[in-house]
Amino acid sequence: xxxxxxxxxxxxxxxFAHHRSDDRSSQSHRLREAQVEGPDxxxxxxxxxxxxxxxxxxxxxxxxxRQVDALVTPxxxxxxxxxxxxxxxxxxxxAGLTNRAIAAQLYLSERTVxxxxxxxxxxxxxxxxxxxxxxxxxxxxLA
Numbered sequence: 001x002x003x004x005x006x007x008x009x010x011x012x013x014x015x016f017a018h019h020r021s022d023d024r025s026s027q028s029h030r031l032r033e034a035q036v037e038g039p040d041x042x043x044x045x046x047x048x049x050x051x052x053x054x055x056x057x058x059x060x061x062x063x064x065x066r067q068v069d070a071l072v073t074p075x076x077x078x079x080x081x082x083x084x085x086x087x088x089x090x091x092x093x094x095a096g097l098t099n100r101a102i103a104a105q106l107y108l109s110e111r112t113v114x115x116x117x118x119x120x121x122x123x124x125x126x127x128x129x130x131x132x133x134x135x136x137x138x139x140x141x142l143a
Contacts, residue, residue, distance in 0.1 A: 079139040080124040087141055089116040094133035094142060 078087055085106075092102045099117070103110045121127060124135050136142055 079141065080120075080135075082120065082123055082141075086116055086120050086123070089113060090120050090132060090136050091142055093117065093120075093129050094136040096133075 078084075082090065088106065089102060092105065097105070099110050099113045102108070103113045106113070108116075117129075117132075120132060124132065126132050126135055
């Protein structure tokens with residue numbers, strides 16, 4: 001993604017959206033692969049992400065910018081003791097996706113998604129998808 005943005009920087013007459021990949025999941029995967037070290041240990045990955053953030057901000061690519069911000073910002077404990085994966089599933093539940101759609105998007109089995117949702121419901125004390133979506137909104141878990 002960063003390399004794509006650099007190429008676009010050198011071609012200002014071509015809209016950035018034209019260069020962007022339609023495969024958002026591969027961009028997310030590449031961002032997750034860039035492991036960010038702790039705030040007291042600014043490593044190469046952190047510096048690259050900060051450079052990417054500056055470039056993306058200049059290009060006005062808000063969705064990509066949010067992904068970089070999520071990686072650069074140190075995460076505190078999640079509400080309800082939810083894991084990162086459970087938060088990811090909860091966001092998709094809140095977006096109205098079915099278990100099948102969530103499974104396809106996250107490359108999981110439907111059974112695994114069902115198990116995640118059961119765990120989420122138990123941890124946050126709800127018994128419906130609508131209540132889980134409300135919880136996600138109230139606890140600012142939506143990206």
